[in-house]
Structure formats: C-alpha cells, structure tokens
Amino acid sequence: MSGFTALVARDLRLVWRRPGDVAVVLAFFVVATTLFPLGIGPEANVLARIAAGVLWCAALFAALLSLDRLFAADFEDGTLDLLLLAPWPLELAALAKCSAHWIVTGLPLALLAPFLGVAFGLDSRAVLALAATLLVGTPTLSLIGGLAAALTLGARKSGALLALLALPLCVPTLIFGAGAIEALATGGDFQAHLAVLAALALVTLATTPWAIAAALRQAGE
C-alpha cells in the first residue's frame, strides 16, 4: 500500500509544480460551458433545461483533455519501466494514477460545476444535485479515460484515438448523470439515477485497473 500512496503523492506533487496544466482544464470547462448561452440565446427556461447536459458534456471533454499525458509522460521519461519493475501489483499503480487524475480534474470540476449551474439558472436543489452526480460520476471518467490512455500509449495521434475510445464508453455515465438532474426537475427518481451512477463507478473500479495494467505491460514490451 505504501507504493500506492507514494505514487499518488508523486503525481500530486508533479501537478503542484505545474499548476498550469490543471488550470487549463478548468478554464476549458468554464469557457466551453459559457459558449452555449452565447450560441443558443438567453432564454432562461431553455438554459435551465439544458444546463445539466451541457455541464456534464463539458466535464467529460475537460477530463479527456488532460488524459493523454496520464501515462505518456511516464512512458517517455522511463518511469513507466520503474513502475513495471516495482515489487507490488501494477494494478494498484494503475489505480493510483487514475486516483491522482481524479483528484486534480474530476474533483475540481465537480466543485466548480455548481457555480456554472447557477449561471445557467438552475435552482439551489438542482445545483447541489449536479455536484453530487459529478462527484459520483467523474471517477468513472478517470478510470475509463485511464484505460483509453494506456491502450493508446505510444500510438501516433494518441489524443484523438483516446477520445474515440473513451467517449462511447462514457455514454452510460453521461446519460445517468444528466438524467439525474432532469429527473429531479420532472419529479422522477433522482436517487435511482445516482445509485446507477455509483454502480457504474464501482464496476469500472473493479475492472479497469486490470485492463490498464495489461495495456501498460503491453506498452512496456
């Protein structure tokens, strides 16, 4: 376990040394969401209705933006070999990398989203619900994105390929994430949506570390 915490701590420290990388992702999230009112027009009821979908999509794209460097940096400087050679399971290392990614992207996105939700005219209940769905749903995005990043490691145009691989797999999370807010507004079952989101997160948590580790071993050959 100490290797796991060491790896999370290392990745957080590396981000701390280069805060710009995270700032770009968060700025993208803000800019991308504010483009929608400009494109669609200022009708408050329309904006409030599409707010959850827009914020969820923007969060998904923002998370993807930072994923192509997740393993590529370690691959290029040789630290991936050190991880492959560490005397503890590579599956834990994969989980550690995705956890660090979530802490610096998913978590701040979930905390930032309520403010943007208010700007879209969501009421306070919907704003809190939005933050809750993002908190529960973004770990799935980090894990699926981590798998796509590991699979595309060393490929040319890996960024585009990564998005093509990850986006379809993120669709269920997107549907239930945005659907939860919709359900809240229309009197549907919000908790059921949240439970499905949590189930999706747990399923990816239980499967992707093994797949990521296998892909990393393949990349190391």
Place this chain on the structure above:
Amino acid sequence: MASPLLEVSELACRRGGRKVFEGLSFSLEAGGLLALVGRNGSGKTTLLRALALLVRPEAGTVRWQGIDVAAEPEAWRGRLAWLGHLEGLKGDLSVVENLRMAERLRGEGPPDIGRVDAALAAFDLWELSDRPARTLSAGQRRRTALARVVLADATLWLLDEPLNALDAPAQAAFRTALAKHLAGGGLAIAATHADLGIAGARTLELA
C-alpha cells in the same frame, strides 16, 4: 565453487516477428558480473528486459535459486535494480526528490537519510541535489540514475550501457560502486560497449 544463484537456460526472444536470440544459456553466482557485448541490435537490451520480465521470452526459463522467476514476479522484481536507456527521472523533481521517490515507489517506506546521502555522495551529486532534473546534463542524469540503482540496495543490477555519457571521474565512481556491490555478494549484468574495468567479469557475446 558456489552454486549459481541465477540460471538462464535456452532463452529465446522475438521482436516484431524477428528472432533476436535463441538458445541462450548462462549462469551467475554471488559476486558475479556478466558483461553483455555485441553489435547494435544484437539483443542486449532485449535480454535485459526479458530478465526483468518486461519482455515475455518466446522460450526458455530464468531461475533464481532454482525457482522460475516468472512464478513469483513480485519477489523477483524486488531483487532487481534497473538502469535502462532512459533514466526514469521526473524533470520537475529535484535530484534528491527523484531518488527518494524512486525508493518509495519500490514499496519501501521513506528511505533512510543516511542511505540517500551515501548514494548522492557516491556519484558526487551533493552540489546538484536540489536542482530540478530537467536542468541536468546527460551525464548528470546518468549519475542520478546510478545513484538510484545504488540506493535500491537490490541483489541483481541490470544495467543498460551504464557508462554512457559519464566522464572519467564518474566512470571511476561507477566502478567503485559496482565493485562494492559485487564484493557484498551482489550480482550485475551490464550491456556495454566499453570495458567495465572489473577483474573477473565474464563476457557474453550476442551475435
């Protein structure tokens, strides 16, 4: 003569459909040093990576004290210290942070300060210890990576061109560290073009 700790028998590897080597057998006992020589592309790096289980061999076995290392990969990896083409340094971390981090990533707790200091001193890295690794020269990076190998306190060193980019004093420091490792019963396998300068080293030529 002591019985060999490491036994490699009939190892064969394939890269991109091409046979790199086959039928490779050798053994190494405590304190033994094996120099891998051969032309570029003869499979020195592939052999090192196969020994480290980074590359799956097509055939053959690697045994440590008579046990197939693939059966207990984590125990085996714990015995290894690795120096590849790439140094495995994070540019944004300082030299000493890189050393500490590498040791913690081996699953050990934070390394003893005395041991880190000794590894820094062995490769004359005192002056550089707070410099971010991205500002180092090629030779300085190599020295940092070698200090990491020493710090790992592993039984078997797998070194790919350890003398690359090292100046004369650094080469001497490396020889001292290697001799100390071997004298303590450690083993080392190094792919090299230059003479390692250790008496009693065996040589394996890859064609």
